[in-house]
Amino acid sequence: MKKRQKIWIVVLLTLLAAAAVFFALFGSGGKDDAPQTGNLIVNGDFALTTDGEPDGWQTGAWVTSAGASYLEAVTLEDGTTAALVENAAANDARFEQTIAVRENATYRLTARVMAEGCGDGTKGANVSFSGIYGTSRDLHDTNGQWETLTLYGRTGKGQKEITVMARLGGYGAENTGKAWFTDVSLEQVETVPVGETVLDLATPAPSKKTDAGAPKTAKERSIPLLIGAACVYMALAALLVRGLTGKKLNARAGLAVLLLAALIVRVLLAFTVEGYGVDMGCFGAWAGKMADGGPANFYEAGYFCDYPPAYMLVLWLLGLLGRALGLGTGSMAFQGLMKLVPIACDLALAAVCFKWAEKKLGEGAALAVAVLLALNPAFVVTSSCWGQIDSVLALLLVLMLLYARAGRWAIAIPIFALAVLAKPQAGLLAPLGVAALMKEARLGERRGKSIGLGLLGGVAATLIVVLPFAWGENIFTWLVDKYAATLSGYPHATLSTGNLMFLLGGNWVDESTALIGSITYGQIGLVLMALSFAAGVAVYAVGRGRSRLFLSAALTMQLVFALGTKMHERYILPALALLFFAFVETGDIRLLISAVLASAASAVNIGVVLAFDYLIAPNTGLGYALGAVQLAAAALTAYTAVRLLMGARPMTLPERRVEPEKTADADDGAPTCAAEKRERDELLHPQDYRMHLRGRDFAIVGALTLAYSVAAFWHLGATKAPQTGYVSTAAGETVVLDLGENQEDFHLYYYGGISDTQFTVATSVDGESYGAETGAFFDRGECFKWLALREPTYDADGVVAGASGGMLTLNGRYIRLTFDGAGSALWEVAAVDGNGRVIPVQAISASGAVEGRAADPNVLIDEQDTVPEKPTYENSMYFDEIYHARTGYEHAHSLHTYETTHPPLGKVFMSWCIDLMGMTPFAWRFAGTLTGILMIPAIYLLAMQLIKRTRWAALSALLLTADCMHFTQTRIATIDSFPVLFMMVMFLFMARWMQMSFYHQKLWKTLVPLFFSGVFMGLAIASKWIGCYGAVGLAGLFFSRFITLYKQSVYAERHRDEDPAFARAADGFAKKGAATLAACVVFFVIVPIVIYCLSYIPYLSAYGEVKLNLKTLERIWNAQVTMFEYHKNLVATHYFSSPWYEWPLIVKPMWYYSAAFPAMGKASTIMAFGNPAVWWTGLVAILFVLGYSAYRNALPMLRVTRGRDDAYDRAMPVIAVGFLSAYLPWVLVSRLTFIYHYFASVPFIILATAQGLRYLERRNRALSHALTAVLVVAAVALFIAFYPYASGLEVSREWLARMNWFKNWMWY
DSSP states (O other): OOHHHHHHHHHHHHHHHHHHHHHHHHSOOOOOOOOOOSOOOSSTTOOOEETTEETTOEEEESOOSTTSEEEEEEEOTTSOEEEEEEEEEEEOEEEEEEEEOOTTOEEEEEEEEEEESOOTTSOOEEEEETTOSOBOOOBSOOTTOOEEEEEEEEOOTTOOEEEEEEEESBTTBOEEEEEEEEEEEEEEESOOOTTOOEEEOOOOOOOOOOOTTSOOOHHHHHHHHHHHHHHHHHHHHHHHGGGGGOOOOOHHHHHHHHHHHHHHHHHHHHHHSOOOHHHHHHHHHHHHHHHHHOSTTTTOTTOOOOSOSHHHHHHHHHHHHHHHHTOOTTSHHHHHHHHHHHHHHHHHHHHHHHHHHHHHHOHHHHHHHHHHHHTOHHHIIIIIIIOOOHHHHHHHHHHHHHHHHTTOHHHHHHHHHHHHHHOGGGGGGHHHHHHHHHHHHTTOHHHHHHHHHHHHHHHHHHHHHHTTTSTTSOHHHHHHHHHHHHHTSOOBSEESOOSHHHHTTOBTOBTTSEEETTEEHHHHHHHHHHHHHHHHHHHHHHSSTTTTHHHHHHHHHHHHHHHOSSEEGGGGHHHHHHHHHHHHHHOOHHHHHHHHHHHHHHHHHHHHHHHHSSSOTTSHHHHHHHHHHHHHHHHHHHHHHHHHHTTOOOOOOOOOOOOOOOOTTOOOOSOOSHHHHHHHHHHHSOOOOOOOOOHHHHHHHHHHHHHHHHHHHTTOOOSOOOOOOEEOOSTTOEEEEEEEEEEEEEEEEEEEOSOSOOEEEEEESSSSSBOOOEEEOOOGGGTTOEEEOEEEEEOTTSOEEEEEEEEOOEEEEEEEEEESSTTOEEEEEEEEOTTSOEEOOOEEEEESOOTTTOOOGGGGSTTGGGOOSSOOGGGSOOTTHHHHHHHHHHHHTTOOOSOOSSOSHHHHHHHHHHHHHOSOHHHHHHHHHHHHHHHHHHHHHHHHHHTOOHHHHHHHHHHHHTOHHHHHHHHSSSSTHHHHHHHHHHHHHHHHHHTOOTTTSOHHHHHHHHHHHHHHHHHHHHHOTHHHHHHHHHHHHHHHHHHHHHHHHHHHHHTTTTOHHHHHHHHHHHHHHHHHHHHHHIIIIIHHHHHHHHTTHHHHHTTSSOOOSHHHHHHHHHHHHHHHHHHHHOOOOOTTOOOGGGGGGTOSOEEEEEOSSOOTTEEOEEEEOOOHHHHHHHHHHHHHHHHHHIIIIIHHHTTSSOOOOOGGGTHHHHHHHHHHHHHGGGGGOOSOOOGGGGGGGHHHHHHHHHHHHHHHHTTOHHHHHHHHHHHHHHHHHHHHHHHHHHHOOOEEHHHHHHTOOSTTOSOO
């Protein structure tokens, strides 16, 4: 590209950025609307209440712990209604109300307030606006009198709403006491009295509120987006390391383009994404106060500012600039202006790192590291979105260390002083600084002189910065008081930060809380922080000269963040910058990996707090995951530092291989890398694709399958149930059952089909005079269940909506059932005594039916042998069986189906069993249970195909046999078991094909496993769309193998004269490769489509005879559209829902069933969850497999590592791809999810466990076998222990409580 063209591209990008910023600043807004009149507050006197809560108001508090504050509507003795805010502990608690307002308008907020016992020296009772730093005057104790508080504010351009607050306390100024508020008023005014302050209320126009049926908000989607960005960043790092091998390029031009692109991205985010409200409010207020009065009286008594003075000077300039531009300090434009400072520091960090790395590592490495810094999502979110200044501190520390590393202490020390005066966190490097200065002072007089000048410069810098703020004060004590107040402001173990303290349960827990005995979080954190300082000092002290200064600083900051207390999520940013510089300093790739991992985790952590304000439920599981990643990254840094201290060479990347120029006599027959060695070996020696099954394999898999079959079918469900029933034809239709004689203390059981209406029950002694009617709970969701008459609950319309309590006790001879309308499908009714025995019905009659349509009432009592002792899961549907098993019944009888949100094949399998065995619990659960049984030999065969060792195949089958999720999920009549089995089998056949080669086997033989893989892929997709996820994995495996075959043909062509096998391969690829691709179009496209369409035959039969025509295809297509729209627009909440990142840890099991009538002291429940021994071990194993596969397979493809060809490791990529294809798509799913969605991933974590132990076996056979034995014993023992939870077995509540390991973990 010519130089002139490059210049024009840069100019064009600059103009686009300017246009984007201009549009963000000025592109919206319209004319002011007519003034609003009257009080805009709803229920300003708090007279209207619901359940003690004032209508129209919401509550909020800084400390949300139970008992910290009490907020309620009260009526005082004189009849005044008011809102009471009582802070039992120091808190900022308030009532809030959001009001629609006009843009560019002035408003007056007033309230009558009474305060009692509010502490002096901090914020008392006041009124204020949310997101704006500034309140009315505050009250501490009014001696029982009401006082009026007034506050004025002006909205900004485009502003549509504001939130008013009646509060006790303030940001950073929590208080105790009581405050009463009444007559709260918000009015638009045209004028403001002289002397009154008008707050700038400008905020960006809020997004539209959504109702319960609307798609998820941006906040709700932020977690998958943040995690996606973190994953993209890590992938970018993996790709960029190719540039770390010294490739020559025009790096400076690349740096210019990079910085421009990074600037554009940051500026667009800065002016369009609202910053963190509290921080932006404080910065804006401080900038305005500095602009108004300068530094002289800034830190006046009672004014909150927890930042040191250095950055206040920057805000002073920004405040003056904002005034000159006419920007309100609370406006979005001024937020963007403030964000430009940390943005500039972000880019400066990248530029400085490039400059230094260029000298030490070369241009390619320098540009790659600059990219990772410039596009680092943690820095982007913090500077451009949040608006915080941690990158300012990071830049100052980097510059300080660069000058210190060069021995220029006269510059380094003053910079450090500025850093400490900007943010106190810079002081974390003080111990390292003291050690460095002591080491320097011993090295000679000249260095001591430089240190002396630096110390003088540091004192001068401190005086220059501090004196304008503290003129006339004792500067030393002034600074000590300021820093002491700042450091004591957040006395918590951790504050929404994923680190060790989070993992120990310290999130928002006071650091004085005891953790181990009487040892508190704060004490443990203090010890760990001291050890962190010692580690950093040791690394520097042992190193030669100043060669490890960045490593020492990075290690100190990272360990303090990962292990210490009082950490905010953003405090790691300086450590991240230092890690990148430590990589440049040492050249050790492990430090870069640590930096990338910590950056990705930090980006998610910071973004979640920005979106949700806290990292608490429902995102607690994410906090644990982030804490684990941060600890792993810190451990990697510490390990690397120790290895380097011990004299080990840095782990560096291999140089990029350069092909030598061929000569006539060159000998290029020998392979030059592991990949070529494998290509050559496979061309000469075919892989062994056979399983080599022997008698012991059949014996093992047979025994496990038989044992599991017995457990699975035992108490699976009743083999008999009512098959016919009575259907009402009119409202008021009655059926009377005569028991022959008067009966006392009996219960009524009833069993229904698919019903549209309900009925009531009444009893009589004489058949003439009946007691009160009792509504029977009986709706569409209660189909194919035995129910007992219980006390009904009613909805707002008076319709029975549920039942509660125990069975109702009835008395009388006659039982009258009165139907609410036509369509009530009641299949069987029984009177049961207290011992569960059926009382025979002597006669039955019906009346009120539509003439000619009346059903025979005897069908209500013709199957009394099916009446159970009591209703349980064994004789009734539970959980989603009411959808899927019901659909199986509808398919079996060619009825229109109710559930159409999933493909039909799994429900078709259920319908076949119902056809064979009747509509019984055993029948509708049989297909899924049989599928679960078949998974045992399926995983055994898959393990044998991949690992080819009986030991590990047996372990895989046993772990699946002992998994609670597998047991529970295949015994319930839902569709999840079918696609899981089919996905296992389709990967089995694909793995078999990958071990074959059309260079060695006949082409038709290689196509056989592809055909079966395609068939089972079609079966999986036709059962549930998660089969599509697996199909993506299949495609990845197929094309990776096909590309390998192509590369073999290329190698064979280059070496065709060396062996006839090479010539055959070179000549045969084109024909055989084309035939394989053509066959795959049939196997993986046409065959699955045919299977999918055929699965709709039962669905279509409800419309009449099924014919192959356009109408049939249209109905199938419309069903897909309906399914897609349902899942796309699904918005719902559920107590037992859980996000994808909680599943491997079993954070929230899924509750399916709880017995309504257990025996005294006992309970019966069914939960979907994993066996902890299987899942937690599998989590470690799959992380190992993923990492190892990337290291041995993905990175060599990018020529990042040399790679190694090892037949023992070839199973890992297949396992990794299988797991990722089943699990990774859920990361992008924004709809409601549950732990059972992890089921398809479970076989792959089990295979990963077997493969990991096999890998260990080659290195330490005894340890591998010992761990295997422990795992087997633990898995079997825990399956037995958790069996009641997985099966519904009725056991003592004490046993269930004992196995409920965590608070609110299990449900019974």
